[in-house]
Amino acid sequence: MNIPSETKSSIKSRTIPKISLHNFSERKEEIGKQIINAAENVGFFALVNQESPSPVEIEEIFEISRKFFSLPKEVKAKTPLIKTENAGWEHKSQIRPSTGTPDQKESLQLQSHRRHDYSWPDDDALSPEEKDKMQAFMRSSHKLSMEILSFFAVALGFPEDYFRRAHQVDLPDAQNTLRLLHYHNIEGTEYPSTYWRAGAHSDFDCLTLLYQRTGEDGLEVCPGREAHTSFAQGDSWTPVEPITGEIVCNIGDMMMAWSDDRFKSLFHRVRCPKVGENQKARYSIAYFNQANKNIMVTGPKGKYPRMTAHQYILDAVARNFRQLESSGEMAKMNSAQRAA
Ligand SMILES: O=C(O)CCC(=O)C(=O)O
Numbered sequence: 001m002n003i004p005s006e007t008k009s010s011i012k013s014r015t016i017p018k019i020s021l022h023n024f025s026e027r028k029e030e031i032g033k034q035i036i037n038a039a040e041n042v043g044f045f046a047l048v049n050q051e052s053p054s055p056v057e058i059e060e061i062f063e064i065s066r067k068f069f070s071l072p073k074e075v076k077a078k079t080p081l082i083k084t085e086n087a088g089w090e091h092k093s094q095i096r097p098s099t100g101t102p103d104q105k106e107s108l109q110l111q112s113h114r115r116h117d118y119s120w121p122d123d124d125a126l127s128p129e130e131k132d133k134m135q136a137f138m139r140s141s142h143k144l145s146m147e148i149l150s151f152f153a154v155a156l157g158f159p160e161d162y163f164r165r166a167h168q169v170d171l172p173d174a175q176n177t178l179r180l181l182h183y184h185n186i187e188g189t190e191y192p193s194t195y196w197r198a199g200a201h202s203d204f205d206c207l208t209l210l211y212q213r214t215g216e217d218g219l220e221v222c223p224g225r226e227a228h229t230s231f232a233q234g235d236s237w238t239p240v241e242p243i244t245g246e247i248v249c250n251i252g253d254m255m256m257a258w259s260d261d262r263f264k265s266l267f268h269r270v271r272c273p274k275v276g277e278n279q280k281a282r283y284s285i286a287y288f289n290q291a292n293k294n295i296m297v298t299g300p301k302g303k304y305p306r307m308t309a310h311q312y313i314l315d316a317v318a319r320n321f322r323q324l325e326s327s328g329e330m331a332k333m334n335s336a337q338r339a340a
């Protein structure tokens with residue numbers, strides 16, 4: 001808990017700004033200012049009234065997601081998660097350093113440039129039409145992401161298309177990923193407090209677009225992170241209201257580093273609801289913008305060493321792993337002390 005107590009009360013009152021994209025081309029300057037303000041001061045914001053992806057398109061993708069996750073395990077397991085590639089299906093396998101327990105969820109990760117390789121499900125799991133819809137959705141999420149990243153580029157003193165050139169999803173070294181998430185219906189089950197649908201974490205990427213559905217709540221964010229390398233978490237969590245059609249955006253660690261810690265990457269988590277709360281299934285969809293492997297991550301002020309986006313992700317994974325190991329050690333020490 002590295003947040004001084006005197007700042008906690010002001011942090012607590014923070015809300016997630018809603019930014020309307022209505023009449024985007026005429027209102028670009030105003031929208032850009034709102035986005036940069038949110039990126040600097042909050043780290044999370046919700047986009048509303050966007051032209052694309054439309055609420056209808058988003059709902060269609062949720063429908064395909066629900067259908068995929070309802071398939072038998074053996075079918076989904078034909079495309080197992082390739083951890084080093086961030087592609088494929090996993091089930092209750094992701095352990096966050098903050099919890100030490102597996103997230104209570106399953107997810108499928110897809111990358112545009114791999115559409116025709118072994119990492120995408122077979123036609124019996126996702127039909128060719130469904131795959132086309134998925135890819136079109138990735139394209140519209142990408143287009144919107146690049147509009148947002150162009151505001152970041154200008155604010156940091158880079159050319160407007162700087163981040164667009166850094167995220168080229170058709171190249172073989174692309175790292176952008178669409179993740180379909182399914183948190184199971186757990187009605188009537190009381191999980192211990194150490195279990196989370198998604199344990200507290202920050203994203204490794206530059207920018208995440210998150211789609212949620214009205215009523216399927218649980219996402220919470222923790223404001224107040226000062227350096228992208230820290231694991232510090234405060235104890236004041238703000239719920240993010242899920243609304244179908246809105247797009248929750250958050251800054252990831254790679255952008256926090258790239259902006260010399262100016263844009264904030266916040267810890268966030270998804271609660272495991274208790275008996276008496278809404279324990280029905282939650283579905284969400286995340287589009288992660290991660291610069292291509294060969295792109296150099298280098299902030300305008302050079303606060304952090306220059307490195308490729310590939311190395312950046314490898315280091316972030318290693319940092320997570322070290323933290324997981326040391327928190328495992330802490331847990332062992334705690335239980336040894338309790339036993340003594
Ligand atoms: O499902 C959610 O709302 C959050 C998912 C998330 O944070 C992630 O996959 O990184």
Ligand SMILES: [Fe+2]
Pocket residue numbers: 201202203268
């Ligand atoms: Fe996340």
